Every structure is written in structure tokens, then in C-alpha cells.
Amino acid sequence: MSDIAINTAHAMEEEHHDEGRVKVYGFLVYILQDLLLFATFFATFLVFAGSYDAGPFPKQLISLPFVMVETFLLLFSSITYGFAMVQVHRSNLAGVRLWLAITFLLGLGFICMEVYEFAELIHEGAVWTASAYWSSFFALVSTHGIHVTFGLIWMACMFAHLSRKGLNAHNKTRLACLSIFWHFLDIVWVGVFTVVYLMGAMS
Amino acid sequence: MSMETYETHGPSVGKYMIGFILSVILTLLAFGAVMLGWLDGWSLNLKVAYFAGLAIIQIAVQMIFFLHLGEGPDAKWNITSVWFTVFCVFIIIYGTWWTMQHLNYQVMGSNGRVAVVDQIQQLRSVSAQETNLSEETAAAPADMVSEQEEGLNRQ
Numbered sequence: 001m002s003d004i005a006i007n008t009a010h011a012m013e014e015e016h017h018d019e020g021r022v023k024v025y026g027f028l029v030y031i032l033q034d035l036l037l038f039a040t041f042f043a044t045f046l047v048f049a050g051s052y053d054a055g056p057f058p059k060q061l062i063s064l065p066f067v068m069v070e071t072f073l074l075l076f077s078s079i080t081y082g083f084a085m086v087q088v089h090r091s092n093l094a095g096v097r098l099w100l101a102i103t104f105l106l107g108l109g110f111i112c113m114e115v116y117e118f119a120e121l122i123h124e125g126a127v128w129t130a131s132a133y134w135s136s137f138f139a140l141v142s143t144h145g146i147h148v149t150f151g152l153i154w155m156a157c158m159f160a161h162l163s164r165k166g167l168n169a170h171n172k173t174r175l176a177c178l179s180i181f182w183h184f185l186d187i188v189w190v191g192v193f194t195v196v197y198l199m200g201a202m203s
Numbered sequence: 204m205s206m207e208t209y210e211t212h213g214p215s216v217g218k219y220m221i222g223f224i225l226s227v228i229l230t231l232l233a234f235g236a237v238m239l240g241w242l243d244g245w246s247l248n249l250k251v252a253y254f255a256g257l258a259i260i261q262i263a264v265q266m267i268f269f270l271h272l273g274e275g276p277d278a279k280w281n282i283t284s285v286w287f288t289v290f291c292v293f294i295i296i297y298g299t300w301w302t303m304q305h306l307n308y309q310v311m312g313s314n315g316r317v318a319v320v321d322q323i324q325q326l327r328s329v330s331a332q333e334t335n336l337s338e339e340t341a342a343a344p345a346d347m348v349s350e351q352e353e354g355l356n357r358q
Contacts, residue, residue: 021277032288036292039292039296040295044299064238068234071230071234072230075230078223078269079222079223083216085214086216184270186265190265198236198237202242
């Protein structure tokens with residue numbers, strides 16, 4: 001009798017595990033198609049990379065040290081989320097909470113810097129209606145920023161999930177999906193700082 | 204049993220650290236090149252190749268060391284999906300750029316994005332002959348020429 005009970009428990013765990021795996025793979029497919037959205041924005045940006053009209057020129061407005069700090073905030077948040085995932089696999093709830101909180105603060109720092117940067121640009125007259133360049137600039141960079149914001153909201157929701165149910169199978173799956181989301185944001189940012197900021201500062 | 208397999212496929216701090224250190228180095232190489240002017244003597248194509256190369260390497264590093272797509276029971280599916288996406292992204296970005304570059308050259312050359320000197324000179328002589336303009340107008344600055352070119356296109 002107890003053998004059967006154990007076997008059933010095992011089977012259920014296995015099923016849960018498989019279901020989680022399918023969800024994580026499905027989420028990866030979603031993120032990959034999100035990458036196609038970013039590809040269209042990158043393509044638009046490249047086409048209009050020289051279409052400044054008479055408006056403000058990016059070379060005078062881009063501050064590379066500022067962008068470098070943004071880049072490192074996002075890179076650090078990527079590695080701290082990785083540490084959170086290590087704690088997930090060790091089923092250490094306190095560790096998950098700690099690293100998730102650090103990731104959240106780093107992501108928030110990134111968003112605050114980006115909002116400040118946009119405010120400065122708009123103050124200098126580089127609004128999204130100024131030229132095709134600035135339209136495609138804001139479309140690309142702010143879409144990334146909106147994704148980061150949604151990642152932060154999701155992380156805040158994870159704290160609520162964790163305090164209610166702890167590290168159960170569902171929450172582990174959610175954290176695995178969020179990890180794909182968060183790491184992909186850093187991957188997209190690599191493209192953004194290379195194409196928009198570094199090449200913009202050189203041209 | 205299933206928990207054990209779960210554990211063995213779990214990420215390790217060491218792997219994350221390798222990915223992180225490589226990413227930091229690649230980021231510093233990219234920013235240093237612009238901020239410290241390492242590439243000042245390089246041609247534009249070489250500069251673009253340098254930055255694109257660094258970005259592609261860093262994206263690969265993060266996919267391997269942060270996302271662990273090549274590990275676990277779903278590795279084959281993950282890798283197939285990623286290669287398919289890479290293929291689509293290449294078509295979207297390079298295809299758009301290539302198409303628009305040619306459109307720009309063939310159709311919108313007068314809007315100031317692409318100024319091809321010999322084409323402009325050719326247009327100058329053609330427009331001077333066809334419209335019987337005086338020498339001064341024929342030697343007008345490029346924006347005047349482009350207006351004439353637009354006029355020619357309409358004919």
C-alpha cells in the first residue's frame with residue numbers, strides 16, 4: 001500500500017516536472033519570437049541611422065560613461081539572477097529572496113537611469129518627432145525599457161508568490177521562465193549599446 | 204530520482220562566473236575602443252566588424268553560460284529553436300538593410316542620403332542640355348541638382 005502511495009507521489013512529481021519543462025520551453029519560444037520584434041526595430045534603426053534631418057545629432061547627446069554604467073547595472077543584475085537560480089536549485093528560499101531583491105534593485109537602477117537619460121534628451125530637443133533617427137531610437141530603446149519594467153513587475157509578483165507558497169514546483173517553473181526573460185533582456189541590451197550608442201558615438 | 208536529475212542539471216555558480224567575467228571583458232573591449240580611441244586609424248568597415256564581432260561573441264557567451272540552453276533533456280529542442288530564430292533575425296536585419304540600401308541608391312538618391320558624385324555630374328550635364336539652362340545654374344549646389352533630378356524623374 002505504502003509502496004503504491006510512494007509510486008503515485010513519484011509519478012505526480014514526474015508529471016509536475018514534465019509540465020514545468022514544457023512551460024519553460026514554451027516560454028523560450030515566446031521569448032525567441034519577442035527577439036524577432038526587436039530584430040524589426042533594429043532593422044528600422046539601421047535604415048534610419050543617418051536620417052537626422054536638421055534636428056539634434058546623437059553624437060553630441062550620447063554620454064558613453066553614462067551608458068557604460070547602465071550596461072554594467074544590467075550585466076550585474078543578470079549574474080545576480082543567475083545566483084538566485086542557483087539558490088532555487090538548492091531549494092534555499094532565503095537565498096532566492098536575497099538575490100532576487102538585489103536583482104530587482106539593479107534593474108530599478110537601470111530603469112531610473114534610462115528615464116533620466118530620456119528626460120535629458122527631450123530637454124535637448126531630441127524628441128521622437130524630431131527626425132526618423134529619433135523615432136527609431138525611442139522605438140527601439142524604450143521597447144527594451146518597457147520589457148525591463150515588466151520584468152521588475154514580474155519580480156515583485158514573485159515575492160508575493162514566494163511568501164505564499166514558498167519554493168514549490170509552480171514557483172520554480174515561474175522563476176525559470178523569469179530567468180529566461182531577464183537574461184534575454186541583457187542579450188538584447190548588448191545589441192542596443194553596440195548598435196545605438198557605440199556606433200552612434202563613432203559616426 | 205527525478206529530483207536527483209533535476210539537481211544535476213541545475214546551474215552552478217562557477218559557470219555563471221565564467222560567463223560574467225567574459226561578458227565584462229567583452230563589454231570593456233567595446234566601450235574602451237570608443238572612449239579611449241583605440242580604433243582611430245581604422246576604416247569604417249573594420250570598425251563595424253570589430254563591434255559586431257564583439258556583440259555576437261557576447262550574445263553567444265550569455266546564451267551558453269547564463270541560459271544553459273545546451274543542457275538538460277530539452278537541449279535539442281532549445282538549440283533548434285535558437286538557430287531558427289538566428290536565421291530569421293538575420294533575414295530581418297540584413298535583408299531590410301540590404302533592400303533599403305539599394306532602394307535608397309536607385310530611387311531616393313536625391314533626398315541627400317546617398318550622394319554619388321559621378322551620378323550628380325552626369326545629371327548636371329543631362330539637365331543642362333535638356334532644359335537649356337545657363338552655365339551658372341548647371342553648376343548649382345547639390346540640392347539644386349537634386350531638384351532637377353526629381354524633375355527629370357517625373358518626366
